[in-house]
Amino acid sequence: MKNCYINGMGCVSAQKTFESGFLEEIHLNETENVLFAQQPSYKEIIPPAAIRRMAKGVKMGIYASTQALKEANLEQPGAIITGTGMGCTEDSEKFLKAILDNKEEFLTPTSFIQSTHNTVGAQIALGLQCKNYNFTYVNGAVSLESALIDATMQIGNAEIDSALVGGIDETAAHTIEMFQLNNSIKKEEDKPYRVIGSHSKGVVFSEGAVFFALENRQTETSYAQIRDVFTQNILNPNQAQAFITDFLTQNDTTIDQVDAVVLGYNGDAGFDHFYDAAGSVFEGIPQLYYKHLSGEYNTASAFGLWMASHIMKNQEIPAVVSINDCRKEHYDTILLYNQYQGKDHSLILLTKC
Amino acid sequence: MDALKQELKSKIIEVLNLEDVAVEDINDNDALFGDGLGLDSIDALELIVLLDKEYGIKLTDPKEGKTIFQSIETMAAYITANRTK
Amino acid sequence: MNKKVAITGMGIISSIGKTVEENFTALTEGKSGISTIENLETIHKEVIKVGEIKITNPELEQLLGLSPDNNFSRTAMLGAYAAKQAIENAGIVDMNEYRTGLISSTSVGGMDMTERYFYDYFEDESVQKYITAHDAGDSSHKIAEYIGLTGFVSTISTACSSAANAIMMGARMIQAGKLDRVIVGGTDALAKFTINGFKTLMILSDTYNTPFDNNRKGLNLGEAAAFLVLESEEMVQQQHKKVLGYVSGFGNANDAYHQTASSENGEGAFLAMQKALKIANLQPSDIDYINAHGTATPNNDLSEGRALIRIFGENTPEFSSTKAFTGHTLAAAAAIEAVYSILALEHGVVFPNMNFKTPMEEFDLVPQTTLKTKKINHVLSNSFGFGGNCSTVIFSKN
Incomplete structure (x- = not known):
């Protein structure tokens, strides 16, 4: 059995984590029940022809994966395995709204194409021209863990030497409203929102993309x-x-x-x-x-x-x-x-x- | 015809979300696909819907788009000849 | 040497039948399930044909014995129905007696309910129960709950290759000794979302789909669910299980060419088949039947055909797409076609590629158009999805 090391990471989150460093600049927010991810500048790493079609989740995923690969100095991962609980909600909502609001007429394909759960993994592969194994797990809170199980199994089994693994979820307006409706998201009156010692139901909802470059060998950048x-x-x-x-x-x-x-x-x-x-x-x-x-x-x-x-x-x-x-x-x-x-x-x- | 061409340019920029492109950047005879504006097959499908929605022209075969969408010039000519609204 | 992965049970529901036997009969008698939509409201009703299961949601609830306050999406109900059959077929009595997993797959999960109640949620409290039924993982949780499974549950969504990938992950987990047995497959219900999505891509046929035909006009969407029970060789021996076949090889590759279209030379498909043959330790000439992806879109059949020629040369073994029977059932496609592949092994038959008339001008490939009896030891099944996702699974008799 080969070991599996985390040799590179990239993180886009509600905190300013997209640059290197570790929680140096923290913003604790206890008054909002939805935290949006801090967005890096994408222009440097995504060509304009591609970025124009990308929803937030895809951009965050591409950014975080690029960082992870760069840190690990890995060009072509042996596998690209992503996890997402809700998938590309922004484009799913956009397409569904268009269907309902226009009574199934004058619909365009872009948001449908981008709504597919494996969009992020596929676009990373397209960008890297990586023809290797490409999977997407979509099982709620174990989406990332499923991807990790898959990657560690293949690395352990010496089928591949490396894998790019990441979790991506994005917020979208209608989904947030629905989650407020069924009390999955905390209510206004429950402020301030605390994570430890909370007595209210629901959560502070958020989004983000975190990628890991995994390899079967230990390197200078290993975590x-x-x-x-x-x-x-x-x-x-x-x-x-x-x-x-x-x-x-x-x-x-x-x-x-x-x-x-x-x-x-x-x-x-x-x-x-x-x-x-x-x-x-x-x-x-x-x-x-x-x-x-x-x-x-x-x-x-x-x-x-x-x-x-x-x-x-x-x-x-x-x-x-x-x-x-x-x-x-x-x-x-x-x-x-x-x-x-x-x-x-x-x-x-x-x-x- | 010139007004139609201007309209097409701004609609294409809007529909295809071409953030870095301005109306002045597109010449009437520039190739829209490939080396010119760099549009692709997904954009072609978007343009087919644009024809339907704005000008009442229905294309059933995406291959028809190839000749129609060569440039703003060819598009405008086709719309002028076939528009129903 | 990889450990053997045995198939000990299967279950299916599709537009050509709600049991394995009904599906087999329809395939051998040439009865297609393509029809006009009945269970779904859409303005495209009269212009498209679909592989719809003619069982309404209330009827499904009754078949499954669900309580009135359940919040199963149609996707979850179809999945639960097929998974239950599979475990019964495998003779599993105590679900959690061994380390048992479920790896399902779906493209849109509970979208069938979301699109129905998207705006109603804000006015009608009684339908709010379906809010949590939207995400893909929920359908798998429902299936696990229905069959009483506690353990590893996951879901894969890689568009139209999803179920092949669920089979692949399941086989790997058995080989790695992480699970003793695993229920793998996929489920997808017809939805306005996908009908309109494929419509915008202009790849829906306005008539019956004709895979590998020169005049093919596109695909018919369908709905279905199917599951296989995979078990380790130790489990089979210990319990003296009847084995329907083995998962002997699998491969996934990315075409890395376009977001939806396949490359002209079928690179991803070629790589997937190559990997699967290597894992199965087989030569192309060992394959007796290919269950092709064959969606009947101009792009897929050309790309897949070229990939087949790259692997098999001009002398391909008998191949057919069964999508003229079922329509393209998206994430479930590879699961129902896995069932068909195993039936082909079991009965020694090649199912016909219906509706084929004219060979494609680009090459000399002609699918098997009539039911053919022959000895079949190895079946290769292809499934390709958006995002360049290409998968191949090989099923073998021994």
Whole structure:
């Protein structure tokens, strides 16, 4: 079995993460229930002929993937594997609205073409002229994790030497309104929106694109090794602890060996008890969170992985992401746990290179 | 005819979202596809809808577009001869 | 040497039947499922033909025994129906006795409900339950819930090659020892969204689709769902399972040519077939039947034909597209065609490429137009999607 290393990353998020550096400039927003991604300038990396058709998600994806490949000094990944929970919602909405509003007349193809879930992966391939394996996973909060399982399996099996893996989700106006309607998004009266210690239902919704350049070899730019990724569709709250300990056992890791655990708390009082249960396994161990920075969306866990990878490389935890006061001398093993609305539970185990 | 050509240029820029292109940049005889303005097959489909929506001309075969959409000149001539609105 | 991946069950619902047997009968008797739309309101009703399943949503709910407050999209219902058949066919009683996964695929997920209630959501509280049924993953969660599966559940969406990729991922997970068995396939319901989408691309035929014919006018859309149960060789031996066939090879490549169109020389298709043959450790001459993608669009059939010639030379084995029977069922296409490929192996038959009259002027490829009986050991199935996504799966008897 070959190992799988994260050798490059790119991150477009609600924070100013698109440049290099790690959470140097943080903006905590507790008054808005939708956080939009900070947009970099795209003109330098996307030709005008292509950019004119691209919705935000595609642009964010191309930007983040370019950064990841550049950092890893990788030109042609052995595979391009993306994950997206909602897909290209902006263009889906645009096309659907046109159908309904114009009674199926005078429709043009561009937004339909761009609405396909694999648009981002396909356009990256087109830009790189990369004819290799190209997959897109679309399973809610385990979309990115499915992509990681696929990539680590193929790298482990020596079928490929490298893979470009990323999670992308974009916001779109009508979808936001629908999520407000069914209370998936927090209400105005629940302000200020806190992620830890929240008593209100729903989440602060957001968007972003995070890409990882994975390789079977350790290099100067390596952040961490992805030891294992595991997902499960549903879980009873009382199974959460066993879910985690079984996973650690399978990876010959004891609870004491975990130096930090990254929990996907999103402030939804209806479901955050899964994280409370998970956290109780790790008494005295640094517990971290990130969705107060990134907001919640189906592939927000990619932001968590991006953060954990930086912590592993820097061997330092920024105070802004700490749930407790615990610190360790070394961060050699980090576990990430995420779920959304009690579904799509995932675990990622990272170890130091 | 000149007014139609101007109208076509600004509509093409708008419909195809050609952000960096101005009406003055397009000459009447410039090739719209390939080396000229650089439009592609997806744009051709957009232009077919433009003909239908604005001028009441229905094309059923996308191949017909090839000759019609050669330049602003050919497009304007075709529209003038075939428009129903 | 790769571990063997056995197929122990399959289930299907398409416009030519709601069981494997009904589909087989229609294929052998030349009964097409292409018709005029009944279950969907669209202004294109009279101008296009589709492969529609003539079962309404309330009827489907009843067939599945769903409670009135359910929020299954049509996509989820079709998927649940086919998946249930597949697990019954595989003789699975206790769903979670072994590490069992579900990898489904869909192109538009619950769009059939979203397009119906897009504006109504804001006025009618009773339909708001469908808001969460929109995303692709929801259809897979519903299927998992319906068959009582707890474990690995994922969904792939790479347009019209989706289900082939679900089969591929499932086979890989079995080979890697991550799962003991996995239910793989795809589901897509007809939607105004896709009908109008393909209409804007001007690749919908106004009559019955004619794959590989020189005068082909485009595709007919269809709806369907199909699932296979894949199991490891250890599981098969342990449980003395009947094996319908094996997934012996698979390959995915990207054409990297255009957002929707296939390249003129069929590069992506060529690479996908090449990879699949390599993994299966087979020569092109070992393939006995090709279930082609053959959508009957001018672009696909030319590109795929050229790729076939690049792999097989002018002497291609018998090939046919079954889309004249079912229409193009998008993400489900590779799943229903996997079922047809396995039926071809099982019964030793090549299904006819219906509606073919005139060979294409670009090459001498002529599909098999009548039902043909022959010994079949290996079937190669192609599926290609938007974004240059090209996939090939090879099914073998042993």
